[in-house]
Amino acid sequence: MPGTKLPARHRYDTDLTDGQWGLIAPMIREACSGEWPRKATLRELVHAIL
Numbered sequence: 001m002p003g004t005k006l007p008a009r010h011r012y013d014t015d016l017t018d019g020q021w022g023l024i025a026p027m028i029r030e031a032c033s034g035e036w037p038r039k040a041t042l043r044e045l046v047h048a049i050l
Contacts, residue, residue: 012047014047014050015047015050016046016047016050021043021046025042025043028042030042
C-alpha cells in the first residue's frame with residue numbers, strides 16, 4: 001500500500017522470491033474502487049496462503 005510502512009516480519013521458506021512473485025503478480029487483481037481497502041499487500045496475502 002503506497003505510503004504505508006509495514007512492520008518487519010519473519011521470513012519463511014515458503015515465501016516467494018522476487019522472480020516467482022513477478023510471474024504470478026499479473027494474475028492477481030488489485031482491489032477495485034468502492035471495495036474495502038486491503039490492509040495487507042497482495043504478496044503478503046499469497047505468503048499467508050502458502
